Amino acid sequence: MPVRLPLRTTAGLVGLTVVVGALVLATPAYAGKPVGSGKGAETEQSGGSDETGIYAAARIKYSGSVAPGGRTGNVTSSDVNWSPPPCWYAPYLGAKDFKKKMSAEIKEAASAPGMAGTPGAAIGQTKAHYEDEYGWEDHPGYKDYNVEKDGDGMFWAGVENPDEPDILKRNSCTELPFWVDNGEAPPPRYEQAINPEILAALAYQHMQLPGTEVTLAPDGTTKVNLPTWAWLDKADFHEVQATAALDAPGFALTATTTAKPVSLKLEPGTPDAETYPASGECTFNDDGSIGEPYAKGKADQAPPCGIKYLRSSGSGTFDLRATITWDIVWSGTGGAGGDMPDGTFENAQAVTVQEIQAVNR
Incomplete structure (x- = not known):
């Protein structure tokens, strides 16, 4: 430098x-290097050395739901004007x-x-x-x-x-x-001196969110004009945390960034489709789940969270994009804390849609 x-x-x-x-x-x-694992990951970013053998004092350690090997996580800030330091x-x-x-x-x-x-x-x-x-x-x-x-x-x-x-x-x-x-x-x-808020932003940058696919039903290939139910089980998505700590002689600074899932947005991958609700935004239920599992006999009912395709995907598929929005806050040394920009993570899955003349129930 x-x-x-x-x-x-x-x-x-x-x-x-x-x-x-x-x-x-x-x-x-x-340069990041992994130093351990457990529930989540633990990563240390440390200063290098030169031929004199002198090492930089400051090291930042990451733990919790963070990407392994010091890599950036999979969270995208919903605020285009926000970025890590x-x-x-x-x-x-x-x-x-x-x-x-x-x-x-x-x-x-x-x-x-x-x-x-x-x-x-x-x-x-x-x-x-x-x-x-x-x-x-x-x-x-x-x-x-x-x-x-x-x-x-x-x-x-x-x-x-x-x-x-x-x-x-x-x-x-x-x-x-x-x-x-x-x-x-x-x-x-x-x-720009290191402080808990900067550490929280770095924890945000390295946070790794779960990438579970949305469950779709009825089972099998989706049919034209037949409502497709979509849901996420409460066990699939839960609150996650990532922590960044400064490890340096005479200093003890730490910050934890906490992400809580709040909504799921469905984008069918084609304009020839309808979403339930019409906005495509499905909110989390009180028990932490999203939507409602499909049950036999509900094939022609409008789901609380789902899609209805209006045309066939032909010999290909439609790319259904399911984006989870996470509410993110942080807390750190000395009682510091506050809100951070919402984070998003997108899962994409291929959906085959077939044309049928009749549906037997």
């Missing part, structure tokens, strides 16, 4: 930023380890070809920032990398969300690593 350095000139602080590609803080980009700031290294790493990288960068002029000045300012207390506006400098406070806090750095496809968004946490005392919150200007 490149470090973007603000420059001070004789005219004062200017908005220019210079990307010094040689100064790369290894480890903020996470593309990056965040998290505990990185203690003062002595940070000095060892950063001073080596500054030395290497300063000796690289083409580091004269503006890039060279930026490297010099970075060195002064961490060694000689060079600061600007509300960014205080540090004396000798704050080693006199080693053990009393940590430097925090930007972390990329590996599941964010937009590289510009993924690289948007561009602040230089900053110091946070143990037990203290990062300064308010670091709005």
Whole structure:
């Protein structure tokens, strides 16, 4: 991850930023790996290492109904304007380890070809920032990398969300690593500092919802103009939870995202069909089920949840899409919590519809 350095000139602080590609803080980009299983899954996203053997401090652990192997889950937000955080700031290294790493990288960068002029000045300012207390506006400098406070806090750095496809968004946490005392919150200007709400959004991103198919009846191939009953048993869909926890020295942050199914929407896969109810939205019953199981003798009755196809599928099939909407809330450390955008997950199943002249009952 490149470090973007603000420059001070004789005219004062200017908005220019210079990307010094040689100064790369290894480890903020996470790679997921499975660490166990049980009821649901447990996944850890941890910082990597470099040849110095220094490891990033922060690790995010996922548990509950989450996708295995650190992958994203199958939930789609109903709010097109909502997305998980593309990056965040998290505990990185203690003062002595940070000095060892950063001073080596500054030395290497300063000796690289083409580091004269503006890039060279930026490297010099970075060195002064961490060694000689060079600061600007509300960014205080540090004396000798704050080693006199080693053990009393940590430097925090930007972390990329590996599941964010937009590289510009993924690289948007561009602040230089900053110091946070143990037990203290990062300064308010670091709005993207890791907190329970960010963890809840990450748990949302990794949540895995059940994918049970809708039961259709009467049994066998669906017939033209014959109501087809659709239902979900209460055992098929139930409340699920996914938890994300920050595992870092001196920090204990966690958040749990809870999803509860609230409705089923049926889309027949052809405009030549009717849905029951007309909106296609079937709500959950008090016992957690949806619709009503078909019973013999009800073939010509209108089901509380179902479809009636008005033409044959011919030699092919219609793609019936059944989308479950989930109401999602979160709770976290310190009593924090609130609502999140509804989540949806779609199941598709092929339906064969035959034309008949008469139905014998």
